[in-house]
Amino acid sequence: MRILEVKDVNKRFGGLKALSEVNLSVEENTVHAIIGPNGAGKSTLLNCLVGKLIPDTGSVMFHGQSVLGRAPHEINQMGISRVFQTPEIFGDLTVMENMMIPCFAKRDGAFELNAISSVSSQKDIIERAEHVLEDMKMIDKRHMVASAMSRGDKRRLEIGMCLSQEPRLLLLDEPTAGMARADTNNTIDLLKEIKSKRDITIVIIEHDMHVVFSLAERITVLAQGTPLVEDTPENIKGHPKVREAYLGESSGH
Amino acid sequence: MFGLDKKDTMLLLLVAALTALAPFLLNPFPEGSAMAQFNAGYPDLMQRFVIFGIFAIGFNILFGLTGYLSFGHAAFLGVGSYAAVWMFKLLSMNVLPAIVLAVVMSGIFALLIGYVSLRRSGIYFSILTLAFAQMMFALAYSVLTPITGGETGLQLALDDPRILDGAVAANGNIPVPGLFGMEMRDSVQLELGAWVFTFNFGYYFSALVMLISFYIAIRIFRSPFGMMLRAIKANQQRLNYTGLNTRPYTLAAFVISGMYAGLAGALMASMDPLAGAERMFWTASGEVVLMTILGGVGTLIGPILGAGAIKYMENIISKINSDILHSWFAFLPDGLEDLLVTLVYPFIGKGWHLTLGIIFMLVVIFLPGGLVEGGQRIARLFKSKKTDRSAPKPQIEPGE
Numbered sequence: 238m239r240i241l242e243v244k245d246v247n248k249r250f251g252g253l254k255a256l257s258e259v260n261l262s263v264e265e266n267t268v269h270a271i272i273g274p275n276g277a278g279k280s281t282l283l284n285c286l287v288g289k290l291i292p293d294t295g296s297v298m299f300h301g302q303s304v305l306g307r308a309p310h311e312i313n314q315m316g317i318s319r320v321f322q323t324p325e326i327f328g329d330l331t332v333m334e335n336m337m338i339p340c341f342a343k344r345d346g347a348f349e350l351n352a353i354s355s356v357s358s359q360k361d362i363i364e365r366a367e368h369v370l371e372d373m374k375m376i377d378k379r380h381m382v383a384s385a386m387s388r389g390d391k392r393r394l395e396i397g398m399c400l401s402q403e404p405r406l407l408l409l410d411e412p413t414a415g416m417a418r419a420d421t422n423n424t425i426d427l428l429k430e431i432k433s434k435r436d437i438t439i440v441i442i443e444h445d446m447h448v449v450f451s452l453a454e455r456i457t458v459l460a461q462g463t464p465l466v467e468d469t470p471e472n473i474k475g476h477p478k479v480r481e482a483y484l485g486e487s488s489g490h
Numbered sequence: 491m492f493g494l495d496k497k498d499t500m501l502l503l504l505v506a507a508l509t510a511l512a513p514f515l516l517n518p519f520p521e522g523s524a525m526a527q528f529n530a531g532y533p534d535l536m537q538r539f540v541i542f543g544i545f546a547i548g549f550n551i552l553f554g555l556t557g558y559l560s561f562g563h564a565a566f567l568g569v570g571s572y573a574a575v576w577m578f579k580l581l582s583m584n585v586l587p588a589i590v591l592a593v594v595m596s597g598i599f600a601l602l603i604g605y606v607s608l609r610r611s612g613i614y615f616s617i618l619t620l621a622f623a624q625m626m627f628a629l630a631y632s633v634l635t636p637i638t639g640g641e642t643g644l645q646l647a648l649d650d651p652r653i654l655d656g657a658v659a660a661n662g663n664i665p666v667p668g669l670f671g672m673e674m675r676d677s678v679q680l681e682l683g684a685w686v687f688t689f690n691f692g693y694y695f696s697a698l699v700m701l702i703s704f705y706i707a708i709r710i711f712r713s714p715f716g717m718m719l720r721a722i723k724a725n726q727q728r729l730n731y732t733g734l735n736t737r738p739y740t741l742a743a744f745v746i747s748g749m750y751a752g753l754a755g756a757l758m759a760s761m762d763p764l765a766g767a768e769r770m771f772w773t774a775s776g777e778v779v780l781m782t783i784l785g786g787v788g789t790l791i792g793p794i795l796g797a798g799a800i801k802y803m804e805n806i807i808s809k810i811n812s813d814i815l816h817s818w819f820a821f822l823p824d825g826l827e828d829l830l831v832t833l834v835y836p837f838i839g840k841g842w843h844l845t846l847g848i849i850f851m852l853v854v855i856f857l858p859g860g861l862v863e864g865g866q867r868i869a870r871l872f873k874s875k876k877t878d879r880s881a882p883k884p885q886i887e888p889g890e
Contacts, residue, residue, distance in 0.1 A: 287731065313733035325731070327724035330717075338721050339732045341714055347735040350742055352715035355493060359714060402733065 240265040240406055240438050246295030248281055255281040256462045268439045270449045273459035279442045283410055287319050288312045310347050318399035319408040324391035328384030332375060332394060335383050336366040339398045373397035389420035409441040413448050425451050498708050505704055509697040512536055513687045520684030530802055533677055533690035538801045540700040541757045546781040546793030547707050548750020554788035555716060556743045557723030561616045561775050562623025566596040566748040568770030570755025575644045575765045582654035583665045585760040596752020597745050604744035623775055630767040643766030667760045674760055692761050708790060719743050784853055786860030795861045803846055810838040
């Protein structure tokens with residue numbers, strides 16, 4: 238079953254054609270990677286999926302429902318969570334508080350004026366947040382102010398925050414960008430573990446081929462705003478068109 | 491106690507004790523002594539301490555928690571005052587209906603202004619709120635004179651209807667605001683040796699209202715709603731992508747803080763039943779920003795301290811004149827005395843703004859957390875002297 242269906246999406250920024258005639262379909266419970274050189278339109282495509290950008294033409298369907306024209310929080314409530322290129326967390330809040338907020342969003346929806354009961358009386362939320370923190374092996378850091386953590390831990394926290402909402406689709410925008418090798422490998426292991434433990438569809442944008450080939454079941458190659466090929470990792474590796482677009486090599490080289 | 495944890499209960503009790511004992515604490519110097527002019531324990535000023543404390547507590551919910559700097563909050567103070575005075579004129583001199591109407595009216599105004607202004611954030615939000623407040627000031631000053639009294643302000647008159655207590659006015663005097671028979675200006679004086687302490691009903695009523703406001707603010711700080719507001723300040727984008735709609739949260743914070751301002755305005759009118767447009771002027775909006783920053787942005791008790799500090803300076807330092815300075819330095823040789831008086835003179839009397847400005851700059855540069863951070867540093871100094879250095883560093887919690 239297809240969970241995400243992108244059809245004939247076009248997006249222009251002034252004279253620049255960022256996306257042209259993009260078609261993409263993602264099968265449920267797979268890891269689908271989108272790769273491509275800088276400026277290929279990967280991030281633009283992702284932004285169109287989460288409501289940050291609205292495509293000029295085309296459609297984006299999630300579980301048979303259009304996401305176009307919906308605000309980011311509505312799209313999230315439909316079951317799409319996004320991890321950003323630079324970890325977006327609540328820096329001034331503690332790790333525990335960071336984890337509780339998505340739990341509130343999951344339980345109470347987009348807005349709930351709960352101004353009188355105290356946070357410490359929300360036992361179900363605390364339990365849920367602690368459970369996810371334990372899962373992410375971060376429970377010992379629960380009282381830390383989030384901005385004081387290392388980049389790897391911030392990334393881990395952000396992924397945990399997304400998972401605590403039990404999304405059906407997790408979007409990862411270069412989750413290992415700027416990470417040391419060890420942190421990158423940890424992230425790969427974490428994502429593998431996440432995938433093995435639950436039913437979740439992951440769409441990942443990545444530059445690092447090591448990450449892509451360790452995780453992805455399907456790969457779409459974008460170049461200059463258009464999908465070149467979509468195939469399994471094995472076939473992509475040797476694909477002449479991919480080598481040309483991605484590595485700047487001619488096929489005979 | 492009251493659904494608060496131990497630390498917050500202690501804080502609430504501390505504030506309650508300080509406000510209850512304020513007539514003593516603020517009058518440390520004997521009457522007639524040279525230092526008596528530093529006494530702040532007279533009803534008028536004590537009322538201002540707690541009323542502006544309420545204003546600043548509410549402002550802090552918007553600015554301190556949510557991170558939205560409103561530069562037009564005095565508009566709601568003015569709306570509250572006008573609403574209260576109209577209630578005195580039309581219905582009754584009892585302050586309760588006046589307070590209720592003031593809070594409702596300022597809430598409605600805050601809803602309208604907030605709905606428009608919160609479409610933008612950062613500096614654009616500040617400018618929008620400033621523009622709204624200045625528009626309201628200008629309207630109150632000119633076009634709306636039938637409602638606001640224009641330049642002279644809105645005053646009580648002998649022939650006001652006062653539907654509920656018309657009989658009270660029969661004796662030929664304009665009645666004064668009160669609460670079930672007690673008048674706001676009622677005072678009891680206690681003379682202890684050279685000291686004179688004044689206990690004023692209006693002050694204690696305002697102080698009680700401030701304590702309730704403070705208690706509600708603590709509950710908001712510790713609630714899931716308060717946590718969302720702090721999350722908006724920390725990272726609005728993440729909150730949007732976490733499935734939460736930030737707009738109603740910010741609007742709710744704006745309306746709540748507007749209602750606090752309206753409450754403060756109603757109390758001002760209750761202490762002195764007169765409302766003028768200058769209460770909505772932009773300097774009044776700026777003052778509450780200064781109070782919050784001076785006391786400690788985003789802390790619970792900071793705004794109260796900041797409001798107290800600024801109102802103290804405004805009323806005490808501004809009263810010092812050159813004669814008083816001369817009497818202070820009279821023990822010095824004439825030339826030196828004149829020199830010192832000349833040097834200090836710009837900082838006193840009408841120059842108190844200069845003193846305030848310097849103190850404000852020093853606080854912002856050296857104590858970004860305001861007076862609360864100053865207090866924490868002193869407390870830590872004492873703590874580290876008592877315990878050894880291996881003691882764990884106290885965790886800085888955003889709410890305290």
